[in-house]
Amino acid sequence: MMDADIASSALGIELVDLGEGRAVCRMTVTDQMINGHGLCHGGYVFLLADTAFACACNTRGPVTVAAGAEIIFVSPARAGEVLVAEAAERTRYGRSGVYDITVTRSDGQVVAEFRGRSRELR
Numbered sequence: 001m002m003d004a005d006i007a008s009s010a011l012g013i014e015l016v017d018l019g020e021g022r023a024v025c026r027m028t029v030t031d032q033m034i035n036g037h038g039l040c041h042g043g044y045v046f047l048l049a050d051t052a053f054a055c056a057c058n059t060r061g062p063v064t065v066a067a068g069a070e071i072i073f074v075s076p077a078r079a080g081e082v083l084v085a086e087a088a089e090r091t092r093y094g095r096s097g098v099y100d101i102t103v104t105r106s107d108g109q110v111v112a113e114f115r116g117r118s119r120e121l122r
Contacts, residue, residue, distance in 0.1 A: 001058050004016040008051045011044065015055055021089030021099075023055035029081045040077035042112075049114035052085035053062075054100055057118040067096065067119040076111045082106045095120040 002015050008025075011033075017024040027048045029118065035041040049071060055062045074105040077083055087101040 025052040052087035053116040056087035
């Protein structure tokens with residue numbers, strides 16, 4: 001799936017680790033990702049978390065997509081910082097699942113908490 005993900009690739013997002021129901025992705029914040037306040041635009045943080053979510057929920061085989069997601073921004077990220085998104089499956093029920101993704105900076109500070117709801121396609 002990541003090989004065909006042009007959006008994530010264009011932003012330099014790397015898949016660092018992958019296992020059943022879990023994934024870790026990494027991205028360096030570039031100058032092009034900075035908003036008018038000099039901080040990483042929240043959309044990029046969301047995209048990194050969403051990529052880790054997609055990787056984690058597709059580890060079991062059937063094509064799985066997002067049914068919904070929300071994010072809580074905890075602290076800012078700046079140009080040059082490396083962000084890591086760690087996704088973990090919380091529960092699966094029928095064709096649906098719930099995943100939590102924590103985005104941190106390299107110093108361990110939490111940048112955002114993301115919760116995604118997945119749905120397997122028939």
